[in-house]
Amino acid sequence: MMKEYNMSPYFFYLFAAILIFASLSVVLARNPLYNVLSLVVAIFSLSCLFVLLEAFFVGMVLLLVYAGAVLVFFLFVVMCLNLNTVTLTSAQQSRFRWLGTIVGLMFASSFGLAIKSFIRAQTMEPSSIRGTIEVIGKILFTDYLLPFELTSLLLLIAIFGIVSLAQGALSTGKDVENA
């Protein structure tokens, strides 16, 4: 058990570096296609970090749902909108650019201070829990059954919302054609 942990610090630093660079690229890249693709990389490295924390089920769900479904959806929308670089680069920069950066840095520093005091207050050792499908599934279908069922209701409402939005868009499109 301890032998396989010996490699884990290097993998942590590797995936942490990939995660940070990919998330920087999400924010800083000008082309929306690159933003989406670097978010795929970020989610992939986050999933690897989950596996290092032995949360296997959540890591796989993240990979399947996010990198598999949600980000492909993003890519479809980017292609569908056909955003060329001319319309994007001609847009002027936000007035809040420097203000937002300063607020972000302030948040990061306060977060760092909070974590510093937290680490001083207590030293935690990693437990031996392993988030396998069997364990998570058992808890999900016993203790967390009501939230799990309510999630299906949420997804149903989301489907209603999307369909009504799409119908509204279609009808306005017809109006534009008629006019």
Next chain:
Amino acid sequence: MISLGSYLILSGIVFSIGLVGVMTSRNVLKVLLSLELLLAASNLSFVAFSKFNGDYAGQLIVFFVILVAAAEVAIGLAIIVVMYRRLSTIQADELRTMKW
């Protein structure tokens, strides 16, 4: 072994990057992508706390967050597509009808 603090610091860095992205970008699609970064960072700290506390509840919360985020992204992208059809732009500054 990596300590809990390292995971929390990584989560804080990613959260700050996402926060800057949400506040500074005018592109609505980019705002939505940065929101995903925020959710990812909080998911990481949930899983780290779950591992170091020995409680599965953190991983279950991450599972629910992923499900809710999927619904949120679907609705958000539908709104973006409708906005592009009506205004033929996805710049947030063009949404001026509710401005006082």
